[in-house]
Amino acid sequence: MSTLHTVNKSPFERAALISALGHVRPGDALLMIEDAVVGARKRTAFAAVVEAAAKICALFVLAPDLAARGMAEKDLIEGIKTVDYGGFVDLAAKHRRVQSWL
Amino acid sequence: MKFGIVVNEGPYTHQASDSALQFARAALAKGHEIVRVFFYNDGVNNGTRLTVPPQDDRNLQKSWSELAAKHGLDLVVCIAAAQRRGVLDAGEAKRHGKDADNIAPGFRISGLGQLVEAAILADRMVTFGD
Amino acid sequence: MAEVEAPKLPSGVRKKLMFVNRKAPHGTIYALEALEVVLISAAFEQEVCLAFLDDGVFQLVKGQNTQAIGTKNFAPTYRALGDYEITRLYVERESLAERGLATADLMPIVHEDPDDADEEKPSIQVVGRAEMATLMAEQDVLLSF
Numbered sequence: 001m002s003t004l005h006t007v008n009k010s011p012f013e014r015a016a017l018i019s020a021l022g023h024v025r026p027g028d029a030l031l032m033i034e035d036a037v038v039g040a041r042k043r044t045a046f047a048a049v050v051e052a053a054a055k056i057c058a059l060f061v062l063a064p065d066l067a068a069r070g071m072a073e074k075d076l077i078e079g080i081k082t083v084d085y086g087g088f089v090d091l092a093a094k095h096r097r098v099q100s101w102l
Numbered sequence: 103m104k105f106g107i108v109v110n111e112g113p114y115t116h117q118a119s120d121s122a123l124q125f126a127r128a129a130l131a132k133g134h135e136i137v138r139v140f141f142y143n144d145g146v147n148n149g150t151r152l153t154v155p156p157q158d159d160r161n162l163q164k165s166w167s168e169l170a171a172k173h174g175l176d177l178v179v180c181i182a183a184a185q186r187r188g189v190l191d192a193g194e195a196k197r198h199g200k201d202a203d204n205i206a207p208g209f210r211i212s213g214l215g216q217l218v219e220a221a222i223l224a225d226r227m228v229t230f231g232d
Numbered sequence: 233m234a235e236v237e238a239p240k241l242p243s244g245v246r247k248k249l250m251f252v253n254r255k256a257p258h259g260t261i262y263a264l265e266a267l268e269v270v271l272i273s274a275a276f277e278q279e280v281c282l283a284f285l286d287d288g289v290f291q292l293v294k295g296q297n298t299q300a301i302g303t304k305n306f307a308p309t310y311r312a313l314g315d316y317e318i319t320r321l322y323v324e325r326e327s328l329a330e331r332g333l334a335t336a337d338l339m340p341i342v343h344e345d346p347d348d349a350d351e352e353k354p355s356i357q358v359v360g361r362a363e364m365a366t367l368m369a370e371q372d373v374l375l376s377f
Binding site: 006008033034035064084085086088089090092093097098100102 | 103105110117118121124125127128129131132134225226227228229230231232
Binding site: 108110142143182213215217219221222227229232 | 245247249260261262265268269272273275276278373374375376377
C-alpha cells in the first residue's frame with residue numbers, strides 16, 4: 001500500500017521536498033522532477049535531510065530534468081537512482097497511489 | 103493500468119504541461135490507458151488554439167491536440183477555470199455574448215465533476231503543477 | 233459555483249479521496265480552486281476528507297478579511313462543508329506550531345452529529361505529522377493544487 005511521492009521544486013525555493021520527506025513511510029518512493037532535482041545534489045545545505053530520508057524510502061531523480069540542468073549521476077547523493085519518463089510511469093504503476101507535493 | 107492526469111499550470115511559464123505531456127507519451131508507449139487529462143487552474147491555458155510560439159520552440163497546444171487525435175485522449179478543460187481566464191468554445195462564447203472562441207482541437211470544456219470522475223475511474227492520478 | 237453534471241459511474245464505487253492543501257490563501261488561487269473541487273466532489277458520494285499542512289493551515293485561520301485587497305473572501309465556505317457532508321478536516325499540529333498558530337486561531341467548523349440532529353461535532357481534527365502521513369497512506373486518491 002505504498003506511495004510514490006513526486007516533488008517538482010528546489011528545496012531552496014519551496015518547503016515541498018522537506019515536507020514530503022517528513023511524510024514518507026517505509027516502502028514508499030520519492031521522485032524529484034523539474035527543479036526538485038537540485039535536492040538530489042551532494043553537499044547542498046539540505047543533503048543531510050535527504051540522506052537521512054534515503055534510509056527510509058527509495059529516492060529517484062528524473063534523468064531528463066537532471067541533464068537539462070547540467071547535472072549528472074556523479075553529482076547525486078549516494079543511493080539516489082535515476083529514471084527516465086518510462087521509469088516515472090513504472091514507479092507510478094508500482095505504487096498504490098501518487099502524491100504530488102505541489 | 104488506467105491513468106488520470108491533472109495539469110494545473112499553463113504552457114511555457116511552468117514546466118508542468120511539458121512534464122505531463124512527456125509522462126502521457128511514456129504511459130501510452132508502455133500500453134497504459136489514459137482515462138482523461140484534466141486541465142485546471144491556469145492549466146486551462148493549454149487549451150487555447152491562439153498561441154503562436156516561435157518557430158524554434160515546441161508548440162504545447164499542438165502537441166496535446168496531436169496526442170489526443172492519435173490516441174483518442176479525452177482532454178478536458180475545466181469550465182469554471184476556463185471562463186475566468188478567457189478560454190471558450192463556440193457554445194460558451196455565444197452563451198456569454200463574446201465575439202470569439204479559442205478552444206483548441208481535441209480539447210473540450212466541461213465541469214469540475216469530470217476531474218472527480220477521473221479520480222474515481224483511474225487506477226492512478228498524477229498531478230503536474232507549480 | 234460550477235454546475236454539477238450527474239455522475240456517470242459504476243454504482244457502488246466508493247473511493248477514499250483526500251484533498252491536500254499546502255498553500256496559503258489569497259496570494260494565489262490554489263486554495264479557492266481546491267475548495268471548488270471539494271464542493272463538487274460531495275455530489276459523487278465518495279469518502280472525502282481534507283488535509284491542511286505547511287502554509288495550507290492559514291486557509292483555516294479565523295478573522296480573514298479580504299475587503300481591502302479586493303479579492304473574494306472564500307474562508308466562510310469552509311464552515312459550510314458540513315452541509316455537504318464533508319466532515320473531516322485534518323490539520324497538522326507541527327505545521328501550526330511552526331507558524332506560531334494554535335487550534336484556537338482556527339475558525340470553528342462543525343457538522344451535524346449523525347446520531348443526534350440537535351448536536352454539532354467539530355470537523356477539524358488536529359493530528360501529528362506521523363498520523364498525517366498514516367492518513368495519507370490510507371487514501372485511494374490524493375489531489376493537490
